Amino acid sequence: MERFDRALYKTVQYHPSLCYGIVDKTPDREAHFLRLKVVYKEDVAEFCGQTQEEARQNDDDSSTIKLLEKSHARILSEGHCKPAWRVVVFKHGGQWGSESQQLGQSVQKLSIAFLASHAIADGLSHTNFHKTFFHFFNSSQPEELVWPYQVPRDLRCPILLEEVVDLQARDENDNTHINYDSTNIWSGANMFLPSIEEYESGLRLVNLPLAQLGKVLQFCKSYKITLTGLIHGLLVTYLSRAIAPGHMFRAVIPYSMRHITKVADDEICNHASALVVDSPDELASAIRNTPTNSSQELKLIIGIATDYRRHMAAELARSPKNNVWAGMFGIDDWYGPSLSQLGKKRALTYELSNFGNVEVIESDKLQDAPLSLEKVLVSQCGSVTGPVFCCNVISIPGGPMTITLTWQKGSVEEDIINNFAEYLTERLLAGFDSVSQKE
Template identity: 20%
Template sequence: MDQFERLRPVGRLEKYSTARHQVGFYLNLAVAATYTLPNESTRPIKDYVFKACAAIIEEHPILSAIPAADDTQDPYFVRLPTIDLDQVVQFTQREQNSSSSTSTGDYDLSPDLDLQTILQSEHNKPFSAPNPFWRLHVLLDKEVNSRFTVALILHHALGDGTSAKSFHLSFLRALRSPSDGEISHTVETPRIPLLPNIEDIHPMSLSFWFLAKKIFQAKIYSPTDPGLWAGSKIQLPISTRIRLVPFSKKLVDHLRNACRQERTTITALLQTVYARALFMNIPKSFSRLNCTGAFSTRRFLPDIITEQSMGVYVADIEESYTRSSLFANDSVTFPWEETRRSRETIQAALDRQGADTGPSLLKFVNNYQEELCLSKIGQNRDKSFEVSNIGAVVLDEDPSLPCIQGMAFSQCASVMGNAIGVSVVTGGDGCLVVSLSWQDGVVEDDIMEASIETMKAELHSLAFRE
């Protein structure tokens, strides 16, 4: 790495992902988007993709950076002088008939199985220097030449889920700009500094009571709850399984209206619904589920960081659900009061503006690989599932311009984190896609398949409630 320009040190939150990747505990995240070009577009899809990539590399300097010395406690970013797009971008012809989730009714969609297969494969592939720590897998539509799906696979030290969504908005802007000129396959990287890491621009403060609680749990006493379900013990190797579950715009609109009436949000609803779905499909001896969530801290940061910035600017929330609270009366009556409680938990975290969250505790870690990862092997995990919603993409509907239709946000399994990942995004077509990920051998396939069907059935029921 000595031949590359040395940039700034890797920040603590970035180092958390660098360490997890280095020991094989978490490999990457992905956001995919389906694009449609106007009818007058005549160049090969590859030209449009390469042109957009060159523009995005120029806009986001983190895409030219890779972590060096990632096996130490002092990693730093270096800049790649050039990026060979032929090495970064892979093109695959679809096997299915359409790149859009196909309709099976006004409110039902079938999943994009080609994309699901690609994402499952990509989530099991790590990055290696001196290659870039991001890549694209492009699915070409066999029916419509002007339609294609771009899956961005990203190392979490380079960006979070919002960053991956921002990549696609930059990609769309590049598609909409004039495309004259020669298309280069080798891009020279911009000589501009990286954006600062979060701890350099945010206090990441900890209250006395929050810190005292965490120290007590870590050093003195943290009782094991025999009623907690969190999959099997922490184990290697990682092998990610993925399922994509799409919901139509009509159904999502109904759910959003129901949430407004009940004074809650889609994210809180999804947390509650999936907790109920799990309880219905795991043994009744389990009485508690622990849920975590992630939210962007960009709204609390200086103006240098915006919603369009690529970097790692996230914090976490914690929530728990009990079987008795979710099924207080019977299995049919939905507990909207639990969704309101979940919304209040999320809002309280937002009100703290990034204070008292897990990332702030990283300052007390001496050895990221050993303390946060390797020492956990063989232990019980304490987190059941995570819901991470990166929101909706809202675009103008101009048929004369390239546009984004469906999207999907997914993550690889987390070896020492939640047993199940529930990642959510709403595309430009208004359809919401839930991506579920889990580690092979940690959660049984029949639990996953049954919980997915239960979740789908309950969301349909809530959308069309009287």
């Protein structure tokens, strides 16, 4: 436990954003970051495990899914005295303070979840937290550190995206106005939130082994498409067959703006924007008119991926001009309009984020490291007013690719999510070479 305490202390010390709370808006003051005087370990670190019966009934993935579903329903409150994040360490096969029940294993398996408000952390920031934590945990340099962490008075604030880049910049090619009132977008159930206590978030996990991931990436390379584009194409294809005719699909696909803001690669911040991509009903009809898993269907998938790559290249070339964030400036009241959306139709079908292949543990420290890494996954709570579901993709060197699907329970039939998880697994495991060779 001393090693954990030291690594967490050093991680907090390294990242300024971890020393700030978020104070909600009041009638007298805007919502704001608050530099805390101290960070207490008991405020940010939690430890949980499972009984022998729970271990028998749930494999490791199922246990992690339950942990994340529960975590996604939490509210990180008390921003006036606690940071806007938590780290939860889950012990598989036993309870803390007891012997592990993972029979036949000489090592203890843990799931370490970093929970954070989106205001301080985008998806890459979550991997950055783990990078820093693993670095200090696996360091062989003992150091006397005493909790709580005393926050320096001159500590800088979190670096806000709008303060380092002009998000309202426009040019003559600005055509980013989006009609969010389109009636034929498939967007699940109308927005709802009976109460904060009744909110539930679902999660499904897809694993793709390293060997098969390599084959999928080689296929993408041969057709000059990206993995993000391929998964986007599979999403559109699945929805075209699973959803009743007469609907289009609208995706939001985030991308990092760190190349523009010039923050450090390991910074914990929220520096991301997004591209909105429409898949019209005509495309869905064309997909439905092709045989399943046929070469004709694959051509359409590749076409979707090719179009995505072209649109994203144009978006990145002009960024930050014509940015989707521009429409959010000048809004004085966020609460009223947000509440007024309840009961209305959602504007988005899904969000797709691909973080790529991320090195969490330095390659030169893999051997004999006391804490090793099996896989990483990124997830987010199901959105109340945003897309019906979110799809997050990530892999690590030498490890599998993971895909998480998250949604607000009740916003969509769970069979649609479950069947899509099965569809993704089957298509990615089967590969595409045999289909493409039929052309």
